Amino acid sequence: MVGLGTIVNVAAIIIGSIIGYYINDRFSKTLQESLMTAIGVALLVIGISGVIVRMLRVSNGRFDTQGTMLLILSLVIGTLLGEWWQIDLTMAKLGTIIRQKMIYFRKDLDHSDNLFIDGFVSATLITCIGAMAVIGSLQDGLTGDSTMLLSKSLLDLITCIVLSASLGIGVLFSALPVGVYQGTLTLLAYWLSPFLTAQLISDLSLVGSALITALALNLLWEQKIRVANMLPALLVPIVYSLIQFLVEKL
Template sequence: MIGIGTLVNAVVIIIGSLVGLLFQRGLKERYKEIIMQAIALAVMVLGLKGVLEGLMNTEDGAMLETLIIMIGSLAIGSLLGEWANIDLRLNKMANYIEKKIGKVGNFAEGFVKASLVYCVGAMAIVGALEDGLQQNPSILITKSVLDGITAIIFTSTLGIGVLFSFIPVLIYQGSITLLAGILEDFLTYTVIEQMSIVGNILIFAIGITLLEIKSIKLSNMLPAIFMPFIYYLIKLLIF
């Protein structure tokens, strides 16, 4: 069944968040802080690892083009995201949900940060594409296990907002899965690899944000992930 991977992912996030809520009350602030710092460092390493692997897998002679696409995707995608103000829309969604369930801590922070961690990165992109193209949810099932563990830790530190991050996951990964079949002919290995590289850069940037080194509107950078696909589509149509 197409989309089962995303459904499992969403359910596991909910379960992990509910478990995390059990630990939240008994966790002192200083413990929450050190846990978030540890997660941030792990996220940065995973992002950097993904970027380096993507660059090393680049075919001989294509490194310059890869770097140009990477930089161009980040720049153009960020401009588009800023224009669409995705960050504001995510926060509005968080505020809407919070009004429905009642004010509980810093709901928006947990919702937005968790949504970014779960939606950005190679596993979300490649897993959703493989689920749509081959009806193989194995990557998303593996991602679900990781997301479930992260949800426990995130919820214990950031609160119940993390639980509702399953909504963007359903929308984001579900959309990629559904569109994969339609766009199959254009989703070459190179395109997917380029998208993964950009996604892993944003994963690294999430770690910077979690460490509070610099506040980055990462939500507004999400369109950058899809810019390599747009580039290759335009290139195919022109040449």
């Protein structure tokens, strides 16, 4: 069934967030910080390995790199667009709006605006970007194989338990952008399968892995990298692939 992976993924985020929110009192501050560090380490390893796998190649017994210029251009152009569009600020405003709506239902909501927004934004970035979200959604749309998204769902379940225990119920609402993002990718893959080459999927995964690495740096060393403003970098490989396709047709 096309789209099953995204449905399960959204459910896993909701369930994990609820569990984490209601067991947060069993997590000491030190344990919460340690678990957040563990997630940061895992993301750092996943991000770096994803970049290495797609950039390094062996040619005639020698290591060579590929996709370096595309990666640089994607991050630079994507960041310029993201800063122009102020995606980070938009996500923060969206988090504020969601929290204000929540107050109508939960008068006892005791988390600050910043904590709620941090939970929403951090969880959205962790669950949306990266190779598994991109490739898994594309595979789901192209072949109906949701195996990778089901594996991602398990990871997101655990991640959201930890994040929600530390950052509160804002984490739960990351299910909304994940559903829209992965669902859109799946539908596009289903409709535009003739244009989705293996090289394009690899390029998207490369850029996604770089963004995951930047996110890991934020979690581990409290850097202020505005990863949300780098998200348009994922559009650059698509535009590049489209230009290549048009040139070949001329």
